Amino acid sequence: MRHTWRWFGPKDPVSTDDMLQAGVRGVVTALHHVPTGAVWTPDEIAKRQREVATTRGGAPSGLAWEVVESLPVSEAIKTQTGDWRAHVGNWIASARNLRAAGIEVICYNFMPVLDWTRTDLGWRRPNGARCMRFDLADFAAFDIHILERPGAAEDFPEEIREEAARRFAEMDAGRREQLAGNVVFGLPGAAERLGMADVRALLESYAPVTDARLRAHFHDFLEQVAPVARELGLRLCCHPDDPPFPLLGLPRIMSTEKDYAERLAAVDLPENGITLCSGSLGARPDNDLPGMMRRLGDRVHFLHLRNVRRDTETVPASFFEDEHLGGQTDMVALVEAVLAEEARRRAAGRADAEIPMRPDHGQEILDDIGRGGQPGYPAIGRLKGLAELRGVEAALARRFAEAGA
Structure with a gap:
């Protein structure tokens, strides 16, 4: 796995210096200040790349912007109202500009209204x-x-x-x-x-948008953007619903393995892929994360590894974000499935054999508490999670090497 770190830009209290000390190899970020539906221009993309590549003291960081999270899909696109066609065109223009800047992976989501929900x-x-x-x-x-x-x-x-x-x-x-x-x-x-x-x-604004209509709108979007991604050599990866069940009377169409299989089949191109987020999907007891990685791994372009613990085995359920190795997803089995997929890709000569992964979220511990960072993105809590995941990966990699995988 290629270890990456999410960064929210220069105002993020977790700096590029902190990322260097964490030992990550690449950065996941976005142009959060650009209004949804507008084009990400080459100048703005280059500016963010320079920020990633520079430490607080002005020295080169050696880091690069490797994954976009997220290039937002506007509500107009999801509802197919207003300037939605122009927004799709702008999304494609942004993708072209990102690829011209050397970036190959774009994460996005198709959640109505809320990107994520916590109480x-x-x-x-x-x-x-x-x-x-x-x-x-x-x-x-x-x-x-x-x-x-x-x-x-x-x-x-x-x-x-x-x-x-x-x-x-x-x-x-x-x-x-x-x-x-x-x-x-x-x-x-x-x-x-x-x-x-x-x-x-x-x-x-979503009153007319049924579950079936939102699925159709998503397919329309994919039919326009996935061929462009294939042309450019971009890997697109949709993030699941968070949490993965209906809220506020809105449809949710990326909550289960079946949902993903339908979206992948709707536009069956390798570039139309998955962000496998074990925390989001893990909030449902019927989502088998290691099994999903084994069955859908060919289309997994990005990994979010985190864990949750549910209060009940119902859908929906209350849950909290547990330690990376402490929740109800078998993280060892999931990482093993990831390494097996990477081995298959290497054997097939795929250029994307190493899947970018970031330690997603984390509990606030030690000096994280009171630091005032982005909710869910503490420095030390994520570093702890990354260290645990690295340990699991190192142990399993030795087993794979001994088995000749």
Whole structure:
């Protein structure tokens, strides 16, 4: 695996110097300041590449921008409304500019409205660490009583509705505002700007978009972008829904192995691939992560390795982001499946035999606590996860070498 690190740009408190000390080989980043639907210009791409390649002191870092995460797909594209065709054209133009700059892997998602959803961004663990958590009853309290989405109560079991009502009644104004802010934080770059009226308007724009229609819109998008990726030598990899079940009455179409198999078959080109995120997919008990890697590994272009622990074996379920080797996904088996896929690729002479991987998220520990970084992306917590994953990889690589793989 090629070890990479997600970076949110010059304002990220985790610097290129920190990445160097972590020992990563490449950087995953994006132009977060460019409005969704606009073209990523060569100048802006080159500027970010220079930032990645430079330490705080101005010396060369030796690092390069290797994976884009994410080149956003606008809500207009997903709903096929407004300037959606122009947005697709701009997405393709951005992809062309990225490839001209030497970048070969683009991660994106097709989640309606929210990129990810959590109810707690700093949930305290018994050892004092902090992590992100999705609590179904808290989310129901937000959806039913704060957002007041029509029909929301019907989307939750009776016991969750009752618990949500009890919790909401006990919340003061500050706690209600905090919960709403945590949920809305999953709107990229919009956590401080969107109020409940804005969220309701976004949801209303999806009223005509059924599950089947969103799938059709995704296929339309793939039919336009995947051939361009093939022409350019780009690998596109769609990130799964996070969490992988319906929320806010919106369709979710990238939550299971079946979903991925359908999207891959819809435009059956090698460039139309997968970001295998073990944390997102692991929030469902029916997702077999090592099995997915074995069965779909030929199209896995990017890996997010993290772990979650579910409160129940239901769908949906509450969960929290556990230590990388501590959750319910068998991380050793998953890494073994990744190394087996890489061995197959090397034997076939594939240029992409080494799959980029980043230690996804991490618990806030030690000096991470109070540092004020991007939620889910602490320096020390990710470094701990990377070290654990490296240890697993090194042990398994020896076994593969001894077996002659």
